[in-house]
Every structure is written in structure tokens, then in C-alpha cells.
Amino acid sequence: MNTFLDPLIDPLFKGYPAQAPALRRSQIGEQGWNVLADQLPLPLAVVHRDALTHNLSWMQRLANEAGIALAPHGKTTMSPQLFQAQLAAGAWGITFANVQQLTIGVASGVRRAVVANQLVQKAELAALASLQRQTPDLRVAFLVDSVEQLARIEQADQSIAFEVLVELGLPNGRTGARTDEEALALARRLHASPCVRLAGVEVYEGLWAKGEDTEDAALVNGLMQRLHRLVAACDAEKLFDVPEILVSAGGSAVFDLVARGLRGAGSPRPMQALLRSGCYVTHDDGAYRRYAQAVNRRLGCSDASGLRAALEVWTVVQSRPEPGLAILNAGKRDVSTDWGLPVATKLARAGEREAVDAPTGWSIDKLNDQHTYLRLNDAGLDLKVGDRVALGISHPCTTFDKWRWMAVVDEHYRVVDALTTHF
């Protein structure tokens, strides 16, 4: 196996058993470790294999049924093994935020990619050109939203005519041309430039999603109409410079609405519609869980059969300094805090190998770098030093980037595999 996909993991990795030898990722599952057996030092991030497998196939099926393809955002996990799993499940390719991430993707076996960002730096464009020369079967397109950016590209590496997507944006939004006229004018300039090939159009709706059906549907429908109008206008002027047009949208909040609208009414030429959701792979117990409730309702599927939270960070109670307070030995270095604080989801008593649901009513109101403040209601009064508490997270991206490896576990918390990350 590619050693990049099967790297050594050693005791200097957070959560790895201090006295175990360095092991290849593929050997970890053979060690007979159990997360609840006090063999691996907590905190430790674990991914549930069943939920992961379910999410991979659930999302791919959703895309298949909508007649679109997945290019999941790889920035979420930056995990070679998860990129492989996404491709094996049927993903068209993987999305990245920059060329360094893409380089890791290519080393992981990715051969079709979107860099969902405006590239402008000589150093980065040269890196992309070099990567493409070294990997002749790699197809990659990045975003352009201004003629100023095109000018930067034209001043940089000239050895490759890069595939680019025009980005449509929203007023008061992030990147992207604010009006359809600007976008079409930019498409003409891109088509006319020898340094790039216009490959399609792109939009990002995720920042505006509210989790409310009517507003979200209006948002997505409006954007999809703009997107397809732009495709038609570009096509009418023969601005596309590639045999297969790419049309892409994609956060993880209202992906069902996007999936439905992305394919459009058909195109006069081959078109690949790419959904870029990234967070579905582990889902979460916070922000995306709330969005998913609306998704499930719209799809007519129960929450139990929808996406499942696959990622937990296990911690230990290190102190019970006051009756209503437990201090857990994980903090901002271990778990997302940028989009909602974690929640206590499971409890395993000291010395026991069984995890039960955490009592309702516990809450987490603060984290320091290395500590979590768990506030207990009556049901928690006998929580003891040494007991273990699992934290469900909100926003997978900012938990993945805190771990160089994670344990993959079965339903009994036996470690059956491992994954690594490259941030």
C-alpha cells in the first residue's frame, strides 16, 4: 500500500498509547485496543465506523438520485484515508481550499479536483502547474472572480492553461462576482485569455442557509437559476474551453436543495454537476445536526435514517472541585469551539467498558486550551474523577484539524482502524 495512505503513527501523536511501538495505520486495527479499556490516553478523537460507512453511502445515494456527482470538500478532514473512502463510495473527485491541500489529495490518489478558491500567488500557481505536469491524469479547476485575478494569473506561470470556474457571488457575501453581468463579462475575458480555459461556473450558498425551508429554498432556487442562466449565456457565446462543463455548488447545510437544483434543465453539451459538501462524512452533534433535521424533513426520511454523528472526543474527569462542576481533560486544542460548544453525549464509568448515554441536563459552558467545564444537574452528582465522558462536536472541520490521527471504532469501542490527517 501507498505509504502515504499507510503512514507510521507513534507515541508522539496525541492519544496514541505511550508504550506501543510505532505502527502503520493499517496495523492499528490488529492491536486489540479498546478506547474504554484505559489503554489509550484520553483525550482521543474517535470515528465510528458504522456511522462513517452509513454517511458515505447515504450522501452518494442522494447525489446519484439527483443525477449529480460529489466532489466533497477535503478541507473538512484532510485525511488521505477518508479521501480514498469518499472516492471508493463513488465521489467524482475531491475539493480543496488551496494547492497545498490539493498536493496532499494527489498524494492520496485524487485525480479530479476543484480548488474552491481564487488562486493569485505566483508561488501557488507555479506549484499547481508543476503538480499538473507531474500528474498528467489530474484534472483540476480553480475559481476566478475578477479580471484583476486573471491579470495575476497571466503574470505567473505560463506553462499550463489552467482550468477555471467563474464564481458567482451574493451581495454582502464572500468571494464571487456580484452580478450576472460581471460574471458573464469575466467569462468572456477568461475565454479570451491564453492562460486559462473556462471550464464552468460555481457558487457557494452555505453561508446564507438558515435551516428554514421556505427561505432556504428561495435562496437555493435563486442561485441555481443564476448559475444555469450563466451556463446558458456562456454556452451561447461558446465561451467554454473544455469538452465537459463543470457546474458546482456546495456547503453542508442545504445540500438536498442544491442537489435537486444543480443539474438544471439539461445542457446542450456534457455537463458535470458537482456538489461540494464536506461535513457530511462525520456529520456532527451541533450546527449540522440542526440543519440535517430540516434536510431529513424535506427528504421525508427520519433523523435516525439520515446522516449520523460519527465523531466523538473522549475525555476523562480530572477534577470534581464543586458539586455541580466536573473538569474534563480536553479543551480548545482537542475539540471545535468556533460554531457552538461541544455537548456531553456518552458516559463510561472508571474501569468499565460500557458507554451509556449521558444524562440529559448536563451542559458545557466553557473550554480553556486544555480543559472543559461540564455543568452537572442532579443526575450527574455522582460523576467521579476517572469517569470518562464523550463529547459530541459542532463543526467537524475544526475538530479534524486538532488531531494528526483518529481511532476508528466499532460499536463496542474496539479500535478497528485509524485515520491520519495533514493540516
Added chain:
Amino acid sequence: MNTFLDPLIDPLFKGYPAQAPALRRSQIGEQGWNVLADQLPLPLAVVHRDALTHNLSWMQRLANEAGIALAPHGKTTMSPQLFQAQLAAGAWGITFANVQQLTIGVASGVRRAVVANQLVQKAELAALASLQRQTPDLRVAFLVDSVEQLARIEQADQSIAFEVLVELGLPNGRTGARTDEEALALARRLHASPCVRLAGVEVYEGLWAKGEDTEDAALVNGLMQRLHRLVAACDAEKLFDVPEILVSAGGSAVFDLVARGLRGAGSPRPMQALLRSGCYVTHDDGAYRRYAQAVNRRLGCSDASGLRAALEVWTVVQSRPEPGLAILNAGKRDVSTDWGLPVATKLARAGEREAVDAPTGWSIDKLNDQHTYLRLNDAGLDLKVGDRVALGISHPCTTFDKWRWMAVVDEHYRVVDALTTHF
């Protein structure tokens, strides 16, 4: 040189030139790279050598003048090279948050350490015992704040009697015995246990500091009195089991007050007073900058001669989608957002090698995972795609953990060295 201190850095590290060969850290400074010459892809975290050197000696002098020692918190940087620099500047040892961090410290050459946390897990205590057996010249003490924790220790590895510090806490605080009576009772139990050796007492004041002289002085004086009363009480009962008592406090907010109070009125036996501030090493342009203004005022030193912000994250303008808005290509994955958002500190025009101060009036009001929203006032209206903007950070800990390496630069942004991190 120890290869742990001089590891290979390669193009898969964020911010490293894609086409450079993998290089030892010690070779990076010989490459003639310049951060502003578009050789290294941005975003890139840089540490200013001059400010770093200044901070190292400034803080050591403050400790020397107060007659105390430094055990800077290593969790801030987790950088072997910075641990070495702190020790070389005169630090007594390094503080860590857990045994995995300590292991990295020992691999970096640290031989005196505080683990400023309650250890309770069998796996972690066994790792500590093993590390101590393998490193006979290592002295390390960790915190205990409850008899329940002592019971966990007694059930774990029995091969070493660990050095421990009783932690004093504050009501509504984090860890630590809430009353002096509890602390003294715990000290008696620790002295009586064959599994540990009582080595001293500890407190953490940082969470309560307000940056206001009167309140902060009252806080610190009160805590220092409690600390020294506890030392005296333990000493009177001959509870200390080591020849040299450790007395420690230490955040990075009001360290001058702590330094003044930590030594106390003297002790009947050798005592090492340890200040654990960690963030001083790079300081910041946010939370700690504000605290430092009070520190400098109390010390009677100008802000210019006090601690200096040594850490910046350089970014590039990837989009100017609206007149008052620039989108920078760095985000929550690159820079702290947990304790104040970053601020734009410097500007280097596209193609130029000179950095100037950013105009006043620019502000940053949001970051996504990979993007920063820079709001411009009139002075910024001509900021262009491809221009570079430096972000000053708030809270060094949560920027360090986003980089596996950082470039060390001189005043012209020439890369003169590099450091690595182990999170």
C-alpha cells in the same frame, strides 16, 4: 544535532515552497527565501527573530530580578526549538498540560517539568512512570486536587512514587482545592501515601485577571498569601517529601504581580518558585497586548521596551468583491479566533518586498475556515488582489497549534530559521 530538534520539513507542510526539496529545519535559513518575494505560498505564519529574542531575555530578566525561576508553559508553542531557546535563556524547566506533551518536551531535551494538570488515567500514569525510568535525570511534578484523584493514582502504576503538587483553587474556578483546609488535609494524605511524594503547592490565577491594577493586585496578593500559608502549614507538619519544595503559579496576564509575590517571605528549606507564563514568548496583538499595557505601567517601562508581538500570519488578497471588502486567503485553520479576531498589522503590495503598517481603520469582522473578511475604510480602497496583508493575532496558543512549522524572519522578512511544532 538531535533530529527531533532538526526534523525534515517538506512541501506537504502548509506554507512551505512546493518545489523546494525537503530540508532539515537548520537548512531553511540558508535558502535565501524571503516571505515577501512570492517564494513561499501564503498563508504563512512567521516569527520575528528580534522580537522573540527580546521576549525571551525580557521575561527571564523579570524572573531573575524577582528571585524566581521560569517554567514556561510549553502547551503554548509545543515547539522543541522554542523549548530549547527558553532553557538556553535560563528557564528552570518547561510546563506541560499532559504526559504526551511532556514526552515531546523530554525528546526536546527538557529535564525539569511541571505537568500543570490532574493526572488520573492508568495509561497516562504508566506512560509517566515509563518516561521517568527511561530518563533518570528527569524531574517532573504534576497536580493533585482531590483524594479521589489520589485513589486513582494508587490504583495505577506502583513502580514510581510520583512528585505531586497540591493545587489550590478558587470558588467558581477551574481545578484546585477550594479551601485551605481541604488543601492541607489533602497534603497530609499525599504525604501518607507511598505512591506519591508531596513536592509543593500550585495555583493558577490567570482566569481571573482583569487587567485592572487594584483588582488584579488584590487577587494575586490573596492567592500568594494562601499559597505561602499552605507551604508553611505543610512544612510545620513536615509533609514535604522532597529536598527542594516547588511553589508555582502562572498565567500570562498578570505575571509581574505573581513574580513579585511568588517567592514569599522565605522558607525554612530550599524552595523553587516557578512562574509558568507561556504566551510571553511570542506575545500577541490582542488579549495579551492589552494585559501587557497594565504590566508595563506597573513595571514603569514603556510599551516599546516591554514584550513585543513576534508572531504574524501573512495572507494574500484573493478577492475584492465589493468596494469596502477584501477577502484574505487565511481563515480559522490558520489563525486564532477564540479570544478576539486577528487584526491587519502590515501591508506589502503585490510584487514589492517592503512591508508598511496597515492603515488604521481596517477591521476584521469574520473568518470562515479558509477565509478572512477585511473591512476597509477609505485608506484601503485601492487594496488590490495579490497584495499581501499580515494578521496580528490574539492568543498565541491557538495560532501555534495550526502550524506544523513557522518561518523565523529578520526585519526584512528574510527567512533566517524555522521552528516546528508537535500538536
